[in-house]
Amino acid sequence: MREQLEQIRAQALEQLGDAATPEQIEAVRVRVLGRSGELTEIMRRMPEVPREERPAIGRLVNEIKTQIEERIAVLSEQLKRLAMERSLVEARIDVTLPGLNVPRGWLHPVTQSRERMLDILESMGFEVVETPDIEDDFHNFGALNFPPDHPAREMQDTFFLFGGLLLRTHTSNGQIRVMEQRKPPLAIVCPGNCYRPDELTVRSSPMFGQIEGFMIDRAGVITMAHLKGVLTEFLRAFFGPESAVRFRASFFPFTEPSAEVDISCLLCGGSGCRVCKQSGWTEILGAGMIHPNVLRAVGYDPEEYQGFAFGMGVERTALLKLGVEDMRLFFENDLRFLRQFRSGEAVS
Secondary structure, X not given: OHHHHHHHHHHHHHHOOOOOOHHHHHHXXXXXXXXXXXHHHHHHOHHHOOHHHHHHHHHHHHHHHHHHHHHHHHHHHHHHHHHHHHHHHHOOOOOOOXXXXXXXXXXXXXXXXXXXXXXXXXXXXOEEOOOOOEEEHHHHOHHHOOOOOOHHHOOOOOOEOHHHEEEOOOOOHHHHHHHHHOOOOXXXXXXXXEXXXXXXXXXXXXXXXXXXXXXXXXXXXXXXXXXXXXXXXXXXXXXXXXXXXXXXXXXXXXXXEEEEEEEEOOOOOOXXXXXXXOOOEEEEEEEEEEOHHHHHHOOOOOOOEEEEEEEEEHHHHHHHHHOOOOHHHHHOOOHHHHHHHOOOHHHO
């Protein structure tokens, strides 16, 4: 048996030469050291060995096993090192080659316009407050003095959700949310997205940005004259000091008196185009003094408090400022169009 063990050792070490491949190394390991390998088989036959020879044979088996394991470990380490050196040579990077040109992103023109509008309003003393897109009937309609049979509550004008919720149709819900939590004096603007089942056209979209603003103080402190002054100052700061602004009487459930505010069309210079419907003027926002019923809905006494509110669409305002004739261009993701407003200079 001693001769058989020496033969196993010699054969294994011969096959584990410096040029052995990973496959050859694994084959020797399985054949000699495996659970059914040659050394294991000899250990199972130890009862056949004379009792006085068993210790020497056992020591020889362990010696051969250790020697082969160490040789396999040395060869495995050498193979790993060679593989790493080969990988480094094959994957060598030429640092003199030009790098990839990764284009730098920029803000969407509508986002640029929105930020510019908020910057102006903040400089005038308004605080920016974010409010939820998903709303309930009270905050979107009831507290804003919409009667139960108002057309805006119908399925064709509002996206309704399960559980009595809906996607807000205007950011005026922010006015109610803030007034429920705070007491006057208040000067707040609430930006956000609004949702209505409208078709995407030159002037409208089923999802659009809006900015709601309102100012409230003691009765007599805030008047319609202040509303006119604030909006005129804002519009001329955004569109330019020479911009013509006009106020027209209108009606909204949540303001009384109410007004629509127009600005001279910047696309046609007042001569008439399809965006301004050949009128030379473009409606830019709605405004008015907050209706007493709205104040009562949030726990304010209309005899004690008074204020104004206004709301404007971000896309329509951006359309005029940037000289774009079709609102749909904002949503088509055509980089050739968007790249024109990359620097942000158009809304500065």
